[in-house]
Amino acid sequence: MKNVSVQVLDSDIALLLPNGVYQIKQMEAKSSRLKQICLFCLALCLFGIFGFGYFCPEKVCALKNPLPQMDDNIGKPLTLEKNKIGLSYDDMLNDDFSFDMDSHDVMVFLHMQKTGGTSFGKHLVHDLDLKRPCTCPLTRKRCYCFRPHSNQSWLFSRYTTGWKCGLHADWTELTGCVDEKLDELEDVVKRRYFYITLLREPISRYLSEFRHVQRGATWKGSRHFCKNRAATIDEIPPCYEGENWEGVKLDDFIKCESNLAANRQTRMLADLELVGCYDSKYMPKADRDRIMLASAKKNLQSMAFFGLTEHQKISQYIFEETFNLRFAIPFEQNNSTLSSTTITTLNPAQAAKIAELNKLDIDLYNFAKELLMSRFNKLKSRDDDFEERFKHLGVLNVRNNPTSFDWDKLDDSADIDRK
Template sequence: MTAISRNRLCLAAFAVVLLVCCFLLLSRRHGGSRHLVAGLFNRRWLSSANVDTDPDDLDWPPRPPPDLMQGGSALVLVHIQKTGGSSLNRQFVRAGVRGLPCRCRRGRKRCLCLNSADTDWLFSRGSVGWRCGLHASLAALQACVPNWHRFRPGVRLHYMTVLRRPVDRFFSEWRHVRRGATWQAARRFCDGKPMDPQPELCYRGDDWHGVGLAEFAGCATNPAINRQSRMLANLTGRECLGGEEMLAGALANLRRMIFVGLTEYQVLNQYQLTRGLGLLFNRLFWQHDETVASQLNTSRADLAIAESATSLDARLYAAAERLFFHRTRRLLIGDAIAARADPGLAAAIAGLDTAGLRAVAPRMAAAAGVVLRRLGARGVSAAERRRVRQKVKRKLIQSQ
């Protein structure tokens, strides 16, 4: 063997030893080689193609994806009316996500949410305001957001939303309008631009104060009818007219979203964001079920009216529920902290369909809550709970 060959062999051996030492050092910091591999998996940005991948172990402190922290990606919230989007906004920008800061000023509704590259990591009402219009639909956001001046060229935009049981959401919007509130500034989109002219309003004057449920649901141009499907549709061609085409577009877009939460499962929403996307919130999400809709004494006739007005949304929600529980189950089955909190959970949920998972959702939420608290999320104070309950009572009085 020549001297040159011996030198090359020595250099190769040295490189191997160095790599092994580095791996062992990192492995020690992350709690073992298995945890290191799992940690590397989690810190990848989870696109719609791999969001359901089942990691072998999830017992590590989650961190935001580097791509999100460095300006290569951004989250965009499709904020549908009366689904709890304002609460999610507050969790992002006020309570905070570790590693992704937002600077908030007292008395200001918007917070500055910049990453290490000084670009926005979050595009939502809480961070930039209604830059694309009041409660902009997915179609409106897709036409507008890429032009945002605080994004890098070629930024990857990941859309997310929260859906609510359609009848409850419809009742909540009806009560909102009944007490005199409106979203008159919200524009309806078609083929990538605002409709011209906009659909005729269902009322004359400044608002629709005191409207009854039958009148509210009976106006054909009322945007509350199947609102969730319309907000997530492409709104091109025949989709603009509503119906099956609109629903098909919404269903396709739903499956492509990086996160689809459900208002009724706040703890599991947070768990998906934390374990699936590496977003560790400082505070626990609160499941507040004492909403305006839950306090209504609805008759069978009222329920039938609301169901008729939300028939497409009901099918959209059913699809969202299947997707939601499928993703949650895959994460829980691989979570070592959840396994220690509830040793029989993984086996109990492994073969369940959507109805079965819905039935054991409280058990899943209990295990997820243990995980989130173990990772450092703080609970909601009693004062905050009282404040929200008082707000609901005021709204009920105003909508009588």
């Protein structure tokens, strides 16, 4: 009976749908293929998720999209996730981040070439009105800038600790090095780091570096250290043969693709681990430029203080109000430099090429100008005596005796900066 029923049913379907048997099989085949496609898509999605997580470094992927706007960090210590110091829970709850020289606060000066950092570094150790002024013995060729009640340094800079993290160490080098070096020099304590720096108009800075190299500067002592290793000669091929590049022509200076003078400020302020350090093959150039610029802007904004060479008076005021310290002299605005005379000799092709080579620095500098004025206006609005203060910057009624030190006798064989 069972066989008969099945045969009748098949016969009925065959009568109603002449191609019934074929159509049923076709539907079953479609359903099977659909399941296969769904499984394939699911597998592809899972592979993509795991593959993306494996092949895309976390820091790089985090910067693929534009960076979210962060609060201005004026006058506040630098916070780094990878830094073993960080801020305590109490620090985070307290928004009063005043620089405490009696505690374990440290200013870290990120000194970029040809930005006026040599003069500013001298102001820090020579011209601040301090309870315990820095002392600069000629026999040491460095200054002791100790806290009022201990022999620990409150300043990490060329003129106090020397180039402990490498000659003209950048953001990547300093943030991974400062704490370890201070632990070696002093007791191991929890410190708060207040990063400071100066920037300069990019074209003038580039030409100033050109003139400096033309006179024989090399900065061979720079380590270019990133991810626990120095950059290789393949990553930064030398632009010249011999001991230096003395007498180089501007066109040759421009042509060298590995010349670190181009976009130097952006590179020195960015976290280079995000872009594979100095490995230009790590990612496409467009991605590298975009990420490096975004990182430099973010890091600049996170600094407790930065100044602009072209705005000496405003920079001095911001520093003094930020750290509640006073300079005993007014900063000088010197717009007549070797680079300014060089600019007038450029032909249109040279000017256009230099601007193209430094387009990241130009963008960064425009960002810095806006941020500087924002900080200036913010501090000015809080200052009831602004007009009087600003008019008499560098004029003190009482000042401790200045440090006796002859800067002309300071000989740093690794790096002699000249404006």
